[in-house]
Amino acid sequence: MQNRIVFLNLNPMTLTELRYIVAVSQKNHFGLAAQACFVSQPTLSIAIKKLEGELGVRLFERSSKNEIRITEIGQQVIDQAHIVLQEARILSEIAQQGKDPLSGTFKLGVIYTIGPYLLPSLIPKLKQRAPNLKLIIEENFTANLYQWLKQGTLDAIIISYPFAEPGIETSALYEEPFVVALPRDHAWNKRKEILPEDLAQQDLMLLGAGHCFRDQVIKACPNCMVGNSEITRSLEGGSLETIRHMVAAGTGITVLPHTSILHSHHDERLIDFKPFKAPAPSRTVAIAWRKHYPRKDTIATIRETIQTTPLNGVEILQ
Amino acid sequence: MQNRIVFLNLNPMTLTELRYIVAVSQKNHFGLAAQACFVSQPTLSIAIKKLEGELGVRLFERSSKNEIRITEIGQQVIDQAHIVLQEARILSEIAQQGKDPLSGTFKLGVIYTIGPYLLPSLIPKLKQRAPNLKLIIEENFTANLYQWLKQGTLDAIIISYPFAEPGIETSALYEEPFVVALPRDHAWNKRKEILPEDLAQQDLMLLGAGHCFRDQVIKACPNCMVGNSEITRSLEGGSLETIRHMVAAGTGITVLPHTSILHSHHDERLIDFKPFKAPAPSRTVAIAWRKHYPRKDTIATIRETIQTTPLNGVEILQ
DNA sequence: TTAATTCATAGCTTTTATTCATCACAAGTT
DNA sequence: AACTTGTGATGAATAAAAGCTATGAATTAA
Numbered sequence: 275m276q277n278r279i280v281f282l283n284l285n286p287m288t289l290t291e292l293r294y295i296v297a298v299s300q301k302n303h304f305g306l307a308a309q310a311c312f313v314s315q316p317t318l319s320i321a322i323k324k325l326e327g328e329l330g331v332r333l334f335e336r337s338s339k340n341e342i343r344i345t346e347i348g349q350q351v352i353d354q355a356h357i358v359l360q361e362a363r364i365l366s367e368i369a370q371q372g373k374d375p376l377s378g379t380f381k382l383g384v385i386y387t388i389g390p391y392l393l394p395s396l397i398p399k400l401k402q403r404a405p406n407l408k409l410i411i412e413e414n415f416t417a418n419l420y421q422w423l424k425q426g427t428l429d430a431i432i433i434s435y436p437f438a439e440p441g442i443e444t445s446a447l448y449e450e451p452f453v454v455a456l457p458r459d460h461a462w463n464k465r466k467e468i469l470p471e472d473l474a475q476q477d478l479m480l481l482g483a484g485h486c487f488r489d490q491v492i493k494a495c496p497n498c499m500v501g502n503s504e505i506t507r508s509l510e511g512g513s514l515e516t517i518r519h520m521v522a523a524g525t526g527i528t529v530l531p532h533t534s535i536l537h538s539h540h541d542e543r544l545i546d547f548k549p550f551k552a553p554a555p556s557r558t559v560a561i562a563w564r565k566h567y568p569r570k571d572t573i574a575t576i577r578e579t580i581q582t583t584p585l586n587g588v589e590i591l592q
Numbered sequence: 593m594q595n596r597i598v599f600l601n602l603n604p605m606t607l608t609e610l611r612y613i614v615a616v617s618q619k620n621h622f623g624l625a626a627q628a629c630f631v632s633q634p635t636l637s638i639a640i641k642k643l644e645g646e647l648g649v650r651l652f653e654r655s656s657k658n659e660i661r662i663t664e665i666g667q668q669v670i671d672q673a674h675i676v677l678q679e680a681r682i683l684s685e686i687a688q689q690g691k692d693p694l695s696g697t698f699k700l701g702v703i704y705t706i707g708p709y710l711l712p713s714l715i716p717k718l719k720q721r722a723p724n725l726k727l728i729i730e731e732n733f734t735a736n737l738y739q740w741l742k743q744g745t746l747d748a749i750i751i752s753y754p755f756a757e758p759g760i761e762t763s764a765l766y767e768e769p770f771v772v773a774l775p776r777d778h779a780w781n782k783r784k785e786i787l788p789e790d791l792a793q794q795d796l797m798l799l800g801a802g803h804c805f806r807d808q809v810i811k812a813c814p815n816c817m818v819g820n821s822e823i824t825r826s827l828e829g830g831s832l833e834t835i836r837h838m839v840a841a842g843t844g845i846t847v848l849p850h851t852s853i854l855h856s857h858h859d860e861r862l863i864d865f866k867p868f869k870a871p872a873p874s875r876t877v878a879i880a881w882r883k884h885y886p887r888k889d890t891i892a893t894i895r896e897t898i899q900t901t902p903l904n905g906v907e908i909l910q
Numbered sequence: 911t912t913a914a915t916t917c918a919t920a921g922c923t924t925t926t927a928t929t930c931a932t933c934a935c936a937a938g939t940t
Numbered sequence: 941a942a943c944t945t946g947t948g949a950t951g952a953a954t955a956a957a958a959g960c961t962a963t964g965a966a967t968t969a970a
Contacts, residue, residue, distance in 0.1 A: 288606055304917055317959055329687035332886035343744045345886055346697055347690030354683040361679050365672040369647035372665030426661045568650035568663050635928050
């Protein structure tokens with residue numbers, strides 16, 4: 275009778291029970307330990323009895339009047355209980371630190387025709403505003419970025435409208451007009467502005483298929499000629515910067531997004547940028563995320579950072 | 593609304609909840625995870641919601657139809673949950689191993705006049721019977737052993753009756769007769785047995801105060817002379833073995849417990865052991881432990897081991 | 911003996927966990 | 941568009957547990 279352990283309960287041990295036995299080991303007294311745990315003495319007694327029954331060992335040697343005594347195995351169990359509780363505390367701390375929406379890693383995708391012009395100003399400013407946020411950038415086509423966003427590889431992507439996919443939410447960032455880039459010796463050098471219709475029959479150098487900017491320009495400039503010449507075909511794998519260099523070299527003309535002007539320091543004297551006559555064709559740059567993405571605060575911060583970053587010639591959208 | 597964490601519960605996290613989130617992370621599916629945890633899906637959903645509310649972070653990104661996604665912080669929390677659960681499992685294992693009453697450390701006290709004769713045969717046998725039991729032996733006076741037993745420094749003590757203390761239980765082990773030890777050239781060499789009364793006026797060499805055996809001999813042999821001579825006074829700090837050597841050297845006579853005979857190989861030709869005439873004076877050797885001591889099985893094993901160990905000339909007591 | 915102290919037990923209450931049934935939502939399919 | 945299917949969330953009811961107060965049993969001290 276005296277030494278038989280009675281099976282009391284099927285439920286596995288709880289952290290509360292571990293807290294109880296640690297308290298008893300510290301106070302050497304059931305009543306005081308209960309007080310320290312903010313429960314009544316019977317509550318604590320029963321909980322410890324349950325745990326002892328479950329573990330199959332006596333943890334404490336009770337002798338009324340005198341202080342209680344921890345058994346040898348009890349001491350080992352209590353030592354381990356300390357470890358368990360400590361690890362649980364660490365878990366809480368991890369969550370606590372992770373509460374800050376501006377910490378951790380954020381994987382941002384940006385399309386090729388935006389990245390080079392937006393990121394140089396965005397990244398330093400974001401670094402300043404959210405120093406604990408580790409930003410990982412992926413530049414690619416809209417289609418790939420969308421896939422990666424959907425499957426969770428990316429947290430958000432910056433793309434250009436139109437963009438509507440199920441399960442994805444978007445928010446417009448800014449409206450960016452298109453401009454015409456001409457070599458210095460071009461016939462249109464004297465003109466102040468260009469009409470989209472002027473580009474008809476012009477052989478524009480444009481990016482290859484997959485770049486949404488290409489499609490947008492073609493749509494904006496009816497009847498322009500693209501992809502006919504040898505030169506244009508060689509641009510399939512290139513970038514806007516490549517095209518700009520070719521404009522500077524006098525190879526031809528193109529249409530660029532307005533933000534790319536700011537980055538043409540070295541060849542600004544070789545290229546003339548001509549605005550379109552209002553209403554100028556433009557693209558809407560937006561940020562997109564999964565509908566159920568949990569860190570929307572982070573996205574909001576990125577959005578605000580972009581919208582307070584001076585990008586010449588764009589119209590901030592709310 | 594979407595991102596607000598609602599405070600649901602004051603109760604701290606539980607190991608069950610940690611098991612739930614680990615299951616979800618493994619199954620990537622609430623329903624399957626619930627099944628794996630042998631609970632219904634709402635149970636698991638609510639538990640996770642509670643945990644998320646308590647931690648203040650979203651652990652999973654739910655999107656119907658598609659599989660659920662673990663948030664970055666969620667992954668960190670789940671990793672830590674694995675650690676907590678692992679440590680809890682170790683706690684159970686520690687208890688499991690400690691279940692064996694014949695494992696761990698056992699601190700046994702033995703009085704000076706029993707230890708040298710009982711332990712040489714007991715320890716090897718106990719080692720054989722309980723190989724996982726680490727035995728720590730303390731030899732001392734009854735009074736000290738009792739104090740240490742009471743305060744938990746010792747698990748059990750082997751002493752001689754009379755011994756009755758509050759909160760302590762005892763069990764008799766064996767009855768050990770006393771014998772008279774004489775030098776070879778003593779006048780009583782031809783006698784077969786001695787009467788206690790014969791020792792009256794004899795100057796016995798006995799141990800110093802504190803040894804219960806001294807008191808028992810004095811009580812058994814009325815009017816014997818102890819402590820008068822220079823020699824006897826010099827025995828204050830000695831042992832039974834010291835006294836035996838002095839008998840062998842012809843310095844005097846003494847009374848010894850029967851078990852000490854077996855250990856007198858080297859001087860057996862110099863000493864004559866004479867039994868008392870029945871009923872011979874004797875001592876009852878017993879084992880004692882705290883009333884609430886939890887490892888009574890261990891004590892029972894020690895008791896049985898002693899009682900099946902052949903000790904010449906003693907009567908086993910049940 | 912009488913108090914006082916301490917842990918255990920009993921009966922009852924409150925809180926928490928769980929289930930079943932159902933809802934809401936998103937994707938595909940027809 | 942209207943179904944169908946698969947998913948997690950929600951609500952009401954219930955089972956389980958954890959809790960408290962009051963009391964008991966054992967021990968020690970006066």
